[in-house]
Amino acid sequence: MSECLTEWIAGVDEAGRGPLAGSVVAAAVILPDVCPIVGLADSKTLSEKKRDQLAAEIKQHAVAWCIASASVAEIDQLNILQASLLAMRRAVEGLALQPQRVLVDGNRIPSGLTMAAEAIVKGDSKVKAISAASILAKTARDAELVLLDQTYPQYGFAAHKGYPTAAHLAALEQFGPIAAVHRLSFAPVKRAVAQQQRALF
CATH class of the missing domain: 1.10.10 (Arc Repressor Mutant, subunit A)
Structure with missing residues (x-):
């Protein structure tokens, strides 16, 4: 799948569906057509040090990025799948630049999106923008749990x-x-x- 298109495409992914504690976090990322970031991959395959390094590069070079979440209360009220989709929609809506198309990791598309969207199974290992979103979501959620550890x-x-x-x-x-x-x-x-x-x- 070529990402060198004239339209803005956002990759979207979430982190934290499986844990027993903490919010579920999602990220949306629009990368430039010529992406200068080397090493983008599914966040689960990267070391913590590499994820942190790439997260800084993504924030520096992305055309736009946004991290959003759904709370523990929302997870308990809606269920984890719906809360994950809600967090992903919030991440897309929070982008400073609205994309024409959204590529979502997995097999479900968040409801309420105002642009074309496509779900891609294992997209975090296939599409650079989704890989970038995976990294931002994972590093943000890990940071949240480190803060909880202090309390x-x-x-x-x-x-x-x-x-x-x-x-x-x-x-x-x-x-x-x-x-x-x-x-x-x-x-x-x-x-x-x-x-x-x-x-x-």
């Missing part, structure tokens, strides 16, 4: 970024979930809430 160090958010690792599940069992941080609609968190309630009786 709640007992949960180890800086290490596992909210994912259901053995350490995170053990912390949930020991300390219980944090209402404003943990996704109460997710099964492991529900179990931790039930365990807390049983302990009170």
